[in-house]
Amino acid sequence: MTKTIMLANPRGFCAGVDRAIAIVERALALYGAPIYVRHEVVHNRFVVEKLREQGAVFIEDLQDVPHGATLIYSAHGVPLSVRQQAEALGLTVFDATCPLVTKVHVEVKRMHQAAMSIVMIGHKGHPEVEGTMGQVDSGMFLVETVADVATLQVPDPTALSYVSQTTLSVDETRDIITALKQRFPLITSPKKDDICYATQNRQDAVKALSDACDIVIVVGSPNSSNSNRLREVAALRGVDAYMVDNASLLQAAWFDGKQQVGVTAGASAPEVLVQAVIAQIKAFGADSVSELPGVEEHIIFALPPGLRDK
Structure with a gap:
């Protein structure tokens, strides 16, 4: 047979991954090793090991980065608290956050400024979710499944919006959005679909x-x-x-x-x-x-x- x-x-x-890898490689070429990267720049073991061999140092805690060193944020994005910490440490920062993730961050800030609560559709613990939810200090709620929607409690159902992790299943996200709209008919959608x-x-x-x-x-x-x-x-x-x-x-x-x-x-x-x-x-x-x-x-x-x- x-x-x-x-x-x-x-x-x-994709373009976001190409850019993130190029940022690390270019920083190594211009500034020399070590270049510190918060979290794996992209989620692929082969890519990470190859960059590590070139002098990239992958860390989770900024306390592991020497004062004044060069730091790169991963393609998944970071909370505002990390940006503030990097500034306090005097780090030279290059941002490899995918522009499509940055778009979601901008949406979150806009919704928050409009006094809305925000539902984040995503997977708990994923760095993109942590980064997106970390764009504001309050008023965000995570749902991972349709079942989560049934138990979701929000302060004001008339002032509610949602955003999504960019790498989810299109079909799965559609089901969750349908459930949100059925339970909260006045929920506001993002200006553009968040799935990249x-x-x-x-x-x-x-x-x-x-x-x-x-x-x-x-x-x-x-x-x-x-x-x-x-x-x-x-x-x-x-x-x-x-x-x-x-x-x-x-x-x-x-x-x-x-x-x-x-x-x-x-x-x-x-x-x-x-x-x-x-x-x-x-x-x-x-x-x-x-x-x-x-x-x-x-x-x-x-x-x-x-x-x-x-």
Whole structure:
């Protein structure tokens, strides 16, 4: 029985991840090691280890950063308290927060200034959620599921709005928003959908891939929210779906009896890992590779001032 590998399109790095990695690499080139990065700059083990080898030091607590050193915020964003602490420590700061996450931060501040309570749809403990909820000192409420909406208590249902973590499942978020609107009919939506273009495109691509395949492999690290959502999207369409950090985690038994093998990658997973996965699946018996058509992405986010080429 022959096996064919089908590649999702688009897959892998998005503009926000490209920018975040470039910020760390450019800072290392201009200022030399060590460059301190608050949290993993993007959620991919391979990328983080490669930057660590170049001299990046990943920390969670700013107390671990020497006075006057150079600090980079991860693509997930940070609470205002972290920015204030960095200023007090006299750090040189470059912000690698994805501009689409920054957009949500701006929405939160606008809603707060309008005296609204704000519901955050997201996953507790995720750095993007902590950063977004940390843009204001009060009046934010986290919901993770439709069930959470049923027990949510807010001060004034007539002065309520919501925002979303950018890397969630589009379908899951839609269900939560529907539940919010049913329970709080006057809730205000953000000016634009918070789910980022790359998340939307990759989820649409994995749906098309799932319809054409009987197994889907998602390349991504365990702590990558958008990679986890891709695996869930495929699984919910009735396809065997697995997420792997690298090719060594693939198991030959997964592919027994499978003819159409789909491969995609989360927005923080580099193409080199995808190619290694393809090579391993070929070793399991796949004899051809094709790429599905999909949305072409042309978005580029500029580097911060101070890191741009002269």
